[in-house]
Amino acid sequence: MALRRFKADLHVHTCLSPCSCLDMSPREVVSAALQNGMDLIGVCDHNSAENVLAVKKAGSRNGLIVLGGMEVTSSEEAHLLVFFDDDDDLLEFQKFIYQHLAGKNDGHSFGLQVIADDEDGVSGFCDRLLIGATSLPAEAIVAQARAAKGASLVVAAHVDREAFSIIGQLGFIPESLVLDALEISANTDVADAKKRFPDCANYPVLTGSDAHTPGDIGRRYTCFTLEDGTVAEIKKALTGRDGRKAEC
Amino acid sequence: MKLRDLVAEFGLTVKTGAGHLDNEVTGGYVSDLLSDVLAHAEDGNLWVTLHIHHNIVAVAAHTSLAGIVLIQGRVPDQDTIAKAEEEGIPIMVSDLSAFELVGRLYKAGIRGAEAL
Numbered sequence: 001m002a003l004r005r006f007k008a009d010l011h012v013h014t015c016l017s018p019c020s021c022l023d024m025s026p027r028e029v030v031s032a033a034l035q036n037g038m039d040l041i042g043v044c045d046h047n048s049a050e051n052v053l054a055v056k057k058a059g060s061r062n063g064l065i066v067l068g069g070m071e072v073t074s075s076e077e078a079h080l081l082v083f084f085d086d087d088d089d090l091l092e093f094q095k096f097i098y099q100h101l102a103g104k105n106d107g108h109s110f111g112l113q114v115i116a117d118d119e120d121g122v123s124g125f126c127d128r129l130l131i132g133a134t135s136l137p138a139e140a141i142v143a144q145a146r147a148a149k150g151a152s153l154v155v156a157a158h159v160d161r162e163a164f165s166i167i168g169q170l171g172f173i174p175e176s177l178v179l180d181a182l183e184i185s186a187n188t189d190v191a192d193a194k195k196r197f198p199d200c201a202n203y204p205v206l207t208g209s210d211a212h213t214p215g216d217i218g219r220r221y222t223c224f225t226l227e228d229g230t231v232a233e234i235k236k237a238l239t240g241r242d243g244r245k246a247e248c
Numbered sequence: 249m250k251l252r253d254l255v256a257e258f259g260l261t262v263k264t265g266a267g268h269l270d271n272e273v274t275g276g277y278v279s280d281l282l283s284d285v286l287a288h289a290e291d292g293n294l295w296v297t298l299h300i301h302h303n304i305v306a307v308a309a310h311t312s313l314a315g316i317v318l319i320q321g322r323v324p325d326q327d328t329i330a331k332a333e334e335e336g337i338p339i340m341v342s343d344l345s346a347f348e349l350v351g352r353l354y355k356a357g358i359r360g361a362e363a364l
Contacts (some may be wrong), residue, residue, distance in 0.1 A: 076281075103286065106310050109306045109309045109310040110306050110310070129286075131306070133283035162301075163303070
């Protein structure tokens with residue numbers, strides 16, 4: 001198979017995230033991503049993957065590649081984006097996260113957590129406290145992701161932000177933490193982030209939108225050169241193997 | 249003790265929720281981890297933090313806190329201010345460090361839970 005370029009926004013929320021706009025339904029996410037020129041998106045709601053399969057279905061009908069993932073909050077309140085190629089790996093991972101996530105959502109304070117199907121029907125509401133932090137240190141989250149049968153991708157989210165970033169919460173990235181990449185948010189220029197955060201020199205970097213509204217999808221993206229849009233290929237691109245590339 | 253009394257005594261700058269300064273302060277809590285505040289702060293507590301992200305407002309509303317004091321002259325994000333006004337959560341700012349401010353609050357009679 002030939003290598004080709006994929007515009008990828010790996011950080012997209014859906015209406016399942018309490019802080020997200022209710023318009024972020026599976027079909028709307030897919031159509032906004034395509035409209036904004038994306039070839040691939042990563043779906044990562046806070047501490048849950050309950051809308052991933054619906055977005056994947058809606059994506060496959062319309063020619064958008066969708067990676068299934070989650071934005072996990074560690075006990076240090078650092079956000080990690082975790083993706084899997086295999087849906088069973090993701091669902092197993094979700095089970096593990098749920099076992100370590102306490103509390104019930106309060107829709108008034110934190111927002112609704114809508115579970116939708118691929119036709120945008122509401123199939124239910126997640127009543128877990130998705131905005132909360134798990135009791136898992138970042139290292140335990142990475143270890144669990146690596147224990148999956150298939151490929152996993154772990155990215156420290158928006159490391160340039162003060163709140164909920166691993167650098168903001170821990171000061172620097174512990175050497176023992178095996179991350180595939182650091183994500184720089186839409187607020188910061190990549191070159192500036194590299195200057196401000198020395199850790200950015202030690203890891204591959206990518207950019208994503210952290211979209212909570214349809215219009216924000218693809219406002220920042222990473223251009224990958226891959227054979228196909230999978231976690232395994234993206235991991236190769238991040239380390240520059242076999243002609244794969246990641247540019248942002 | 250009311251928030252209003254603390255604002256006057258410690259020269260706090262009121263950023264939001266000026267209409268809620270009659271909130272009764274039942275005690276104090278200091279933490280920069282939102283999950284910890286959710287788990288351990290109590291109704292009517294005054295929360296001392298350096299966190300300026302808008303999630304502090306949701307945490308304060310959910311936990312029915314009397315108000316939030318940001319330390320070291322920290323400036324709340326614009327969306328934090330908007331959300332706090334909407335929810336009626338007082339956010340005040342002190343130029344002091346957390347250690348110094350909490351010491352003075354304690355001296356003024358504000359107490360925390362002894363064990364959690």
